[in-house]
Amino acid sequence: MSATNLRADIDYPKNMIRRLFLPLVILSCFLSITFAACSPQDAPTTQNDKNLKLLYWQSPTILNPHLATGFKDFDAARLVYEPLASYDHSDRLIPLLAAEIPSRENGSVAADGKSVTWKLRSGVTWSDGEPFTAKDVVFTYNFIMNPDVGSSSAEVYAGIESVEALDDYTIKITFKNITPGWSVPFTGQRGLILPEHIFASYNNSNIRSARANNQPIGTGPYKLVSFQPGDLALYEANPNYWEPDKPFFERVEIKGGGDATSAARAVLQTGDFDYAFNLQVEGHILQQLAAGGKGKILANFGSYVERIMFNFTDPNQATADGERSSVQFPHPFFSDKRVRQAFDLAIDRDTIANQLYGKTGRPTAQLIVIPAAYRSNQINYSHDLEKAKTLLDEAGWKDTNNNGIRDRDGLEMRVVFQTSVNPVRQKTQEIVKQSLEAIGIRVELKSIDPGIFFSGDPANTDTINHFYADLQMLTTGNESPDPGPHMKWWTCGEISQKENNWQRPNYARYCNPQYDEMWRKATTELDPEKRALLFRQMDEFLREDVAVMPIVERATTTGISNTLTGIEPSPWDANTWDIKNWQRQSI
Template identity: 20%
Template sequence: MKRILAAIGLGLLLVACWGCGAAPRPDTVSYVLEAEPSRLDPAMTTALPESNVELQIFEGLTRLDDHDVPQPALAASWQISPDGKVYTFYLRDGICWSDGTPITAQDIEYSWKRVLNPDVASENAYMLFCIDKAEAYFNRQARADEVGVTALDDKTLQVRLTNPTAYFLNLTAFHCYYPVPKHVVEARPDTWAADAETMVCSGPYKITAWNHSSQIDMVKNDAYWDAGAVVLDRLEFPISDSQATRLTLVESGQANMTVEPPPSEQERLEALGLYKIAPYLGSYYYVFNVQKPPFDDVNVRRAFAAAVRREELVRYVVRAQKEAAYAWVPPGIVDEKTGRDFREEGGDLAVEDEAAARAYLKAAGYDEDHPLPEVTILFNTNEMHKAIAEAMQSMWKDALGADVFLANQESKVFLATRSQGDYQIARASWIADYVDPMTFLDVFADRDNDARYHNVIYNNLVQAAKETNDPALRRQYMHEAEQILFDDCVIIPIYYTTQPYVVQPYVKGYHWSPLGVVDFKRAYLEDQKG
């Protein structure tokens, strides 16, 4: 999604278009988005620029705090049945949309069922499949009124789950669970989420202007239930897909925050105190097509996996303070009861050993007299993906004598090629949808996963983890499932993701979620906090 360094000259030209050198207002945080939001319908969007804007203007039943724990938001409280399958949410008194219309439990029932409606065809529908009959409704095998979401009255919402879902409260803070204003959506179904004039909001801020491909402006939403906690009067979101332009805007004082500065600028920005790293719950990895020769042989997969030198790759190619990955689920998912990190408990699962790599290859029947067939790495067009692929190509040539070729495709074509299984090995990345190991383990429990991988024992462990209400047993099942992924060598994890960004030091109070979004609800400028 991120673009590579653009011409500085173009950046300076674009900078001139934003205010002709004017600094941000003293009551305003200005965050430069890396792309124009396609729309701001939380049921339909999947990219981070949209999610970042939506977090400021919408509210879920819960909202993640600075420790990424869901706290009461539109819901003042809730009850959970002893079996963990029924949640009853009690909405706050007096909550309303930015146009003054009350927010009701019926709005939430409507919004969640809209995400699941097969005619709406939301790519986020799977996020609600933990709800009873939700997946069946999406697949046209059940009616909407059979789905386990019911408004008992204006202020009470009851949710029935298929199985106990330990992370369900986290899900209610995710963007596709935000309620949307039914009275606006149905009146303007095609335009309500693409025009400032028709955007009705429920979050800390509301949109006042949206100059497409240029800037989104917001002001504090006085109708927000927690408006007293919102310090800033305004937010601005200039838009540029150029790393150089975004950085220039921040350094020139025309904005004060943005993501993904050019990697070549890291040391200089660190010296200036502008360069920061936020946690980002994700993994960059290579995935094998386990049904495509020669990787239909687990020993060949193990050979290629054991020949990777991650620390060297991260230090000299990737940089940006990434952490070499030796497992699938990244660090940063802490058990609330034990205080232990899932990754710390599970330890490293990947092995680097060139001698073992050559032994695996020999066990698969390949040697000097029986060389490997040609292997091709598939990646989507991006300079960093290319650089990593070239490094992997070199490592596999050195350790295994493998002839490895590179193939790059434009992102949409690449994703289609991968989903169709028309590749041998490909780059991939996965960013958590919620803060729980299941968001990673579920990726390979699906018969239609990109790896073409299907292991009954793995699937049964993942399902058992979903069905149990015992936290310790659930964690045990997930650790066992993750180990199977490495026994079967389905992936080669390369690094755990981070979110590099630049910010002026006077901007305070914002919170980066490990899901990749930044919350400005309590943000302030240092000299006005008081």
């Protein structure tokens, strides 16, 4: 939902988003939904005015962003940690822990595309008073790339040759190859900097036992007071924060529990909370709740695409050491492209998008939906059960014993289809199950608590990383305007498996050397137009090979109190990336 991720679940909007200091259009324009009267107003500053209450029905479970895979965890960590810079909704790179943005003009980006130098902000301290220096950036890189750590951010940094501190406030990143995406490392939610003095003794396989994973010390606008994973996180303003007069709120609460509908109600109807995360609720229900008058719906289309993933390995066979979904055992029928085509033809994207998502979703078969330069206009989809049946017949899968289930060589075509607990996802599962069973495939549905599904915990086999099922559904997308890291997910070297602690993002275990070569060319091409073409072709290649089934382009949908202002969501960072700017106005 991240990202690995990332993103798995949501779940991450884009340059189509407009600034929020404009009138809010409620559930009508989902490329741009904005606030009314967002300019700061004089208002009483009572204790309640200074308390911010966020409701995350998919609640955070870990606060170390480089061990996280769920958007909920990035959002919670982002209050405490910061990157060097982050992209805003207009695709502008905004300096945070960096003093300035590198460029060719200021000599910080090498002409040969193989290095970049960052100047860091001086005078910044961690919330415990220790100084932030270049050594912390170098440590963060070494931490992420340590295979004993098993960081979920590793693929973002894999193209780096070295990170060195030139002095206390200057770092130089040298890349292994020509790298047009120099701005990806150390930016956005995958770029959050960790304090060396806190994590140095845990830069190895004992990282999962580090207290700092859930008791973070950061440079961000807030510091943690207490954390109960899966339930409640309490923060207070960081008195050492480097930006004057920020943040506005003195205390922040992130409460977990409930479901998406009850979360929406708590903001839109009862006003018990100021903000509700990831309201993946049926469109008509959201409209009814929005009439409650206490809040508004903020829905922004970005890079996030709900997709159903094939498992290219057999989840029912295990290696000698007990690893399932191993590359040693190809899937018994998804290895045949005709079978994958049949499954794809059975997916009724229009019904799913229109009936379940309404204005917060659009049917799609693409992985890259933004930026526009990278979006292919050659990718289409269709829903055709009869053609799907024909393809399965041609592949040798027929119902030989008239029990309603296709079989071949004594093996019946049965699949386990898993996703997280979420009302829209369970209804999507039902629609997909109905279509697949209509063409002779028996489907078992499995719903997993999102705190587990997106946890990235190597000890838990119900995570997206393990993928011990035949199909799984989640949302993710590119986490920066550069789609390179996201499209790397489909390369052979990124397969999630036991030897990398199940921390790589290729959960599908898809591997095609032809695709790998396309990715290598795209990531070293400096000409912007040629590079964009290569990424469009990569998306088209995955579509033609039916490597995955994208189904809905999803808006990031949140509920926001009428009194809350200053929010400018970015498609390239956590939902809380700008929480230091959030304020309360009287109404």
